[in-house]
Amino acid sequence: MMADEKLRRELKSCIEAFRAGTLSEGMLQDALDAAGGGAGKSQDLLYLQATSTSLTSPVNGMLLMEGGEIAEEIPDAEDWPYQTVLEAVRDGWRVVQFPNLALLLDESRSYGLGCEFILER
Numbered sequence: 001m002m003a004d005e006k007l008r009r010e011l012k013s014c015i016e017a018f019r020a021g022t023l024s025e026g027m028l029q030d031a032l033d034a035a036g037g038g039a040g041k042s043q044d045l046l047y048l049q050a051t052s053t054s055l056t057s058p059v060n061g062m063l064l065m066e067g068g069e070i071a072e073e074i075p076d077a078e079d080w081p082y083q084t085v086l087e088a089v090r091d092g093w094r095v096v097q098f099p100n101l102a103l104l105l106d107e108s109r110s111y112g113l114g115c116e117f118i119l120e121r
Contacts, residue, residue, distance in 0.1 A: 004092060007034040042068035046093055046119040048085050053099050053115050055086040085117045093119035 010031035017023040049061035062080055064071040074080055082088040089095065097118040 010034040044121050046088060048117045050085055050115045056084050059083055088119055093121050096120050
């Protein structure tokens with residue numbers, strides 16, 4: 001589960017409990033934990049290989065590191081959380097590295113993974 005989804009779920013639960021008069025300190029702590037913000041929180045990284053340098057080009061490969069762990073591979077591309085880099089940016093990911101255009105200059109040689117974007121949050 002993505003961190004944003006967990007936070008939304010926890011906050012919705014807090015709102016419902018508040019309305020019912022059953023909101024507890026523990027529920028608020030769970031929401032705070034879901035929000036992160038604590039010392040020692042690891043950086044989340046998302047590697048997206050796209051078909052071109054455009055933010056809207058289709059993603060053809062991905063790797064996600066969340067909470068200091070490599071996420072399980074999702075074999076079916078249709079089930080990936082993002083189909084374009086732009087979708088990831090709209091979900092709160094920040095691009096920290098754009099594809100290295102020097103790798104694309106010589107079509108007779110294959111270098112690396114092509115149009116790789118690295119994002120973090």
